Amino acid sequence: MTVSEAEAGAKRGRLQSLPRRVWEARYIYLVILPGLVFFAIFKYIPIYGIQLAFKKLKIGSGIAASPWIGTENFEYLFINMEFWMSVRNTLIIGFMQIILFFPFPVALAILLNEIRAKRFKRVVQTLYTLPHFLSWVVVSGIAINFFSMQGAFNNLLAVAGLQRHQFLTDQGVFRYLLVFSQMWKESGWNAILYLAAITAIDPALHEAATIDGANRWQRIKSITWPGISMIVVVTLILRVGSLLEVGFDQILNMYNPAVYDVADIIDTYIYRITFQRPANFGVSTAVGLFKGLTNCILLLSANWVSVRVSGAGIMD
Amino acid sequence: MARKQTWFDYVNIAFITIFALLIVYPFYNVVLVSFTPQAVYVRTPFLLFPKELILDSYKVVFENKSVYTGFVVTLIVTGAGVAYNMILTLLLAYGFNKEFPGKRLFLYLIVFTMYFSGGLIPFYLLIRDLHLIDKISSMILPTGVSIMYMTVMRKYFQALPIELEESAKIDGASELRVLFSIILPLAMPMVVTFALYYGVERWNEWWYGMLFIQSAEKLPLQMVLRSIIQTTGNLLMSSKLQEAGIVPYTDGVKMAAIVIVMTPIMSVYPFLQKYFVQGLAIGAVKG
Numbered sequence: 302m303t304v305s306e307a308e309a310g311a312k313r314g315r316l317q318s319l320p321r322r323v324w325e326a327r328y329i330y331l332v333i334l335p336g337l338v339f340f341a342i343f344k345y346i347p348i349y350g351i352q353l354a355f356k357k358l359k360i361g362s363g364i365a366a367s368p369w370i371g372t373e374n375f376e377y378l379f380i381n382m383e384f385w386m387s388v389r390n391t392l393i394i395g396f397m398q399i400i401l402f403f404p405f406p407v408a409l410a411i412l413l414n415e416i417r418a419k420r421f422k423r424v425v426q427t428l429y430t431l432p433h434f435l436s437w438v439v440v441s442g443i444a445i446n447f448f449s450m451q452g453a454f455n456n457l458l459a460v461a462g463l464q465r466h467q468f469l470t471d472q473g474v475f476r477y478l479l480v481f482s483q484m485w486k487e488s489g490w491n492a493i494l495y496l497a498a499i500t501a502i503d504p505a506l507h508e509a510a511t512i513d514g515a516n517r518w519q520r521i522k523s524i525t526w527p528g529i530s531m532i533v534v535v536t537l538i539l540r541v542g543s544l545l546e547v548g549f550d551q552i553l554n555m556y557n558p559a560v561y562d563v564a565d566i567i568d569t570y571i572y573r574i575t576f577q578r579p580a581n582f583g584v585s586t587a588v589g590l591f592k593g594l595t596n597c598i599l600l601l602s603a604n605w606v607s608v609r610v611s612g613a614g615i616m617d
Numbered sequence: 618m619a620r621k622q623t624w625f626d627y628v629n630i631a632f633i634t635i636f637a638l639l640i641v642y643p644f645y646n647v648v649l650v651s652f653t654p655q656a657v658y659v660r661t662p663f664l665l666f667p668k669e670l671i672l673d674s675y676k677v678v679f680e681n682k683s684v685y686t687g688f689v690v691t692l693i694v695t696g697a698g699v700a701y702n703m704i705l706t707l708l709l710a711y712g713f714n715k716e717f718p719g720k721r722l723f724l725y726l727i728v729f730t731m732y733f734s735g736g737l738i739p740f741y742l743l744i745r746d747l748h749l750i751d752k753i754s755s756m757i758l759p760t761g762v763s764i765m766y767m768t769v770m771r772k773y774f775q776a777l778p779i780e781l782e783e784s785a786k787i788d789g790a791s792e793l794r795v796l797f798s799i800i801l802p803l804a805m806p807m808v809v810t811f812a813l814y815y816g817v818e819r820w821n822e823w824w825y826g827m828l829f830i831q832s833a834e835k836l837p838l839q840m841v842l843r844s845i846i847q848t849t850g851n852l853l854m855s856s857k858l859q860e861a862g863i864v865p866y867t868d869g870v871k872m873a874a875i876v877i878v879m880t881p882i883m884s885v886y887p888f889l890q891k892y893f894v895q896g897l898a899i900g901a902v903k904g
Binding site: 330331353460600 | 632727
């Protein structure tokens with residue numbers, strides 16, 4: 302009797318305390334309310350709208366009122382060559398970015414750190430990071446002009462006595478143009494990120510090593526690199542996790558029909574079939590769901606690996 | 618540590634300089650093409666200081682009424698957007714820095730949207746159902762909160778001394794008063810940094826403009842630029858310019874438009890660089 306009374310009392314205490322704690326925190330709820338409303342409207346309503354992937358949108362009625370058609374949209378999609386081509390291009394461009402682009406800013410940061418002239422270093426950093434703040438509309442405009450038939454790059458070839466070449470419509474080189482123009486835009490900014498980590502290394506370590514007679518290469522190898530290797534590894538893992546995000550802004554602004562076969566990625570494919578053709582919103586949503594799920598699995602795995610490796614995940 | 622310059626230093630400086638030139642040269646070329654007559658550029662594309670500079674390409678761009686409307690629209694989107702983004706983000710960051718029932722659940726619900734989203738089509742249909750199509754607010758309202766920035770702000774708030782806040786509360790200040798009159802002044806460097814990040818994002822807005830805006834006079838500057846870049850050859854020329862004997866040089870006009878759009882960012886960036894880099898330091902280095 303006494304025991305159950307005490308239990309009931311404890312239960313009642315909890316029950317009383319929750320509403321009370323909620324009431325005490327009422328102003329905090331008020332503070333976060335606008336943000337929560339934003340996420341509810343602009344993130345969760347579209348997530349609810351994903352059901353359209355299994356429906357056929359009836360013009361004039363909303364998503365909810367449209368009839369279910371099972372997996373028809375996916376069946377149509379999975380036998381569609383264009384769709385698989387966009388999946389393939391996404392993966393190829395994604396891996397090209399990781400192999401060609403990813404290591405470069407790391408090296409750049411290590412080399413920048415070895416520059417001792419302060420003024421020079423500052424000016425160079427400003428130049429390196431500037432393109433990051435321009436939109437892809439601007440940078441694509443610059444790149445398209447630069448590699449066009451009468452553009453600067455072809456002028457250079459002409460001066461060197463080589464043939465002018467139509468790079469922008471050449472399926473063999475277009476992916477490289479994508480990766481290199483992305484390197485041009487983002488390398489400096491990414492390098493500054495690593496440089497910030499290098500600067501956090503205790504300078505006493507470098508001094509001690511120098512006194513012990515370590516040369517430049519030895520210091521980079523055994524002080525600078527261990528100091529940033531964790532950040533590099535985590536960044537790499539998370540980059541692999543977002544493999545499907547290969548640069549929609551860039552590609553939509555830079556490509557042209559002649560290179561759709563090699564540069565049309567999942568995101569641009571969705572855009573094209575929805576807004577540049579008679580649209581089937583159900584099929585477009587199905588592509589989005591396919592990408593969303595794959596992306597989610599990749600990200601969760603990357604986060605899992607990252608937490609195991611370093612104790613830090615996406616949110617840290 | 619004044620050490621002797623070794624061969625490593627020279628190679629390193631050379632490499633760093635070459636990469637800097639690779640960054641600068643395309644910019645230089647854009648400016649050059651925008652200011653030179655076609656015939657001059659074709660003959661001498663590598664001149665550092667071309668003999669003949671003209672403003673014809675700029676005149677053609679500024680003939681375009683949408684450049685002015687685009688500028689105004691982008692100013693509105695940037696100003697209103699940054700205010701909206703900062704208010705939402707600051708409030709969330711401040712609130713989630715406290716303890717309250719349901720905190721973990723709400724945080725999970727927010728973070729979940731980083732992993733999974735509804736995709737383009739349901740989002741587009743939502744904007745349509747909200748009757749935001751062809752409204753300037755369609756380029757502002759959906760931008761809301763960057764979870765990344767919110768997380769960094771939260772960490773920054775955590776590091777602030779808590780005593781100030783507590784004594785203010787004892788004096789009877791409300792949560793909002795505490796946030797605005799005690800926390801924010803202390804967090805000013807961070808507030809400026811993230812306002813600038815949001816500012817650049819809003820200034821560079823083109824995608825929602827492309828998706829949602831139909832009237833030419835509501836297009837943001839970046840979309841005006843995009844349409845100038847994408848139209849090949851058929852540039853709008855007023856009779857006034859034709860009478861003045863201006864023959865439009867398509868590439869020149871495109872590059873002039875690029876210069877006009879990127880100049881605002883390029884001219885303020887060197888002075889604000891320290892704040893942008895500061896954001897990296899707050900966000901990344903803590904390990």
